[in-house]
Amino acid sequence: MTDSPRDTRRGARNTGALRTPAAAVALLTVGLGLLSSCSASENKQAPRHITYWEKWTGFEGEAMDAVIDDFNAKEVAHAKTDASYAPIEVEKVTISNVEQKLLIAIAGGNPPDLAGNYSFYVAAYADGGALTDLGPMLSKAGFDRSAYIEHYMKLGEYRGKTWAVPIVPASIALLTNKRLFREAGLDPEHPPTTIEELDTFSQKLTKWEVTLPNGEKKIETGYLPDVPESQKRLIQAGFLPGEPGWWSYGWGYFFGGNLVDGPEKITAADPRNIQAYNWVASYSKNLGIGVTKRFRSGFGNFASPQNAFLSGKVAMVLQGVWMHNFIEKYAPGLQWGAAPFPYPAAHPELAFTTTADADVLVIPKDSPHPAEAFEFIKYVTQQSVLEKLCLGQQKFTPLKNVSDEFWRVHPNPYIRLFRELGMSKNAFSIPQTGIWNEYNRELGNAVDLIQNLTQTPEVALNDVQTKMQAALDRNRRILARRDGK
């Protein structure tokens, strides 16, 4: 096809029938038109092209590719049977930091038709007026919200409207290194169930290299409060609240606390939160702040064999359902287990506490093709399609119904546990508030101060409480002014 223009021109000159370049161009256009109409069978409708912004690369991105390919093929097939139907064609564009770039694209008046986002940005986006309310389209399509696990469905709902549809959910659990359990004389099939047990196990799993006065080096276990920091080097930790520290804002939930009470009240200084962060600080006290810092700074990147858990430097971590994939990739021989994160012994009702966030699909405000974008959403939310996507991303599905086949082929041996956690009444997610980014940064700083023993949890959390209550009040004033109240 590439040399057809040249061929056509040569042909024109040879026959002498076409004397002007304009005529040659006309012939070429007709010829190309014929060719293309042949390949698209007898359907005369131009495809409806929509752009989808995706945040994942790697195997998660590939799973989405497969779903998009299926959808596009289904559309082409539909167009073949119905000559008047213009097929929808979804094009995936992978975007880094999608949560920021999407906003700028929307503000600039040039958003994609459809986008993938994280559930915890829904509130801020909705407050900013950046999303299309999916409610009317969902009810028109007969969408059954009760087919979803309630907790995940709620992630897309805010201020009485549905702004996003969850597609790939996640939850977190305590992962254990069974080999290190055995080495410490612990039963690898018995992970800790209470926080108290976690602390005891952690102490037993702590290993040091101690330099004796004669220069000789010796391995010792447990906490060594009497050995000065200069004479001991931590080589293995049982559990570190700061590793990887992705949910450090949420320790309070594991002790029954909460970060907000309704849309108007910040509860950072809740006594149960303070209790939780006193527990976090106990690890800095037991191990020594300098020791912990030096030990942690020796960890490699998360996605590498030098990851603290994968390399056996930390025996137990709080991690998500996705960790299975990283284990397969970077530490294939690792003998690992997963269990619900422990609860305080005095509060057995807090068993099965986990964070439950999800990837969601949103239609940006001023999306050029909202109806076509919604067709894709409708397609993805079918059970078989969601199962294909979630299996490809090695997670569980956000639906209540799961096919036997899904369980049978899922590579993660603990997938049922993660789903059970996601369905738990103690599953929590990032509070739906427009000031979450600010709140999260404040909490991050407070955790820093607490772990470094610079401030007590009471002082640090009360400070967060005051600042964030002021920020929330400010945000509500702004929203009220925008709504003309």
Place this chain on the structure above:
Amino acid sequence: MRSLESTNRRNGLLFCLPWLIGLTVFLIYPLCAALYYSLCDYSVLLPPVFIGLDNYVDLMKDPLFWKSLYNTAYYAAGSVLLGMVTSLTLALLLNSKVKGLGIYRTLFFLPSLMPVVAGSILWLWMYNGQSGIINTSLHHLGITGPAWLADPAWAKTAIVLMAVWGAGNAMVVYLAGLQDVPTSLYEAAIIDGAGYFKRLFNVTIPMISPVIYFNVVLSIIAGFQAFTQAFIMTGSTGAPERSTLFYVLNLYNVGFQDLRMGYASAMAWVLFIVILVLTFAATKLSQRWVTYDR
């Protein structure tokens, strides 16, 4: 004659036009827009609402504003001083006649060619508390190094120390200045019996004072805009304990994470005024010690 003048003026303007358009579109317009938005509640997505000086009033009461301003002033002062001493020392050394001078000059200039992001990642490894080259070297000397970027007492200093890395640019400018100092002045000084340091402080430094002034002003401006190193090495929260929360980092968080563009615009204008005042002060001060005797 008249028509030639006007033709020249027109042509001149035409040649300037690309720059003029760029200046208007990318500099003057954003500056004015930011000034207007700084008086508004503006979330980017919805039309701005005029709120007068509220943002500036809030800013004065915002502890993070003051904390980030302090961090930035600390960084700017440290990096200007350290950068100047390092680059001037290097320039003086490389202005002597030694074998392989070209190679040395290239070697010392090379690091400043490295993109800041790459440099920051490199330093991240060097500052690694457990296995970084700095602490490993200190260990051989019998010193237990700090956890650098993980320690609130050291993190800011660690980022200041990185200023040494970018000294190459200023060094080249100093070198050019040094080579411009007339040899006759040195000859006269030697005849008068001046030693190396006497010549340095009474001939060299006064003669290159305009170059020093130029470099200092540029470094102050760059210092107050510090962002990349901290963003890459310690994250946008300015960890640990906000010791590396620089002004522009704070502005970035407020503007691009919290979508409070009006507030962020007010912050940008305050920064602009701070830099303006400092540059003005440097210019005023320079009148006392900068010599332009050509």
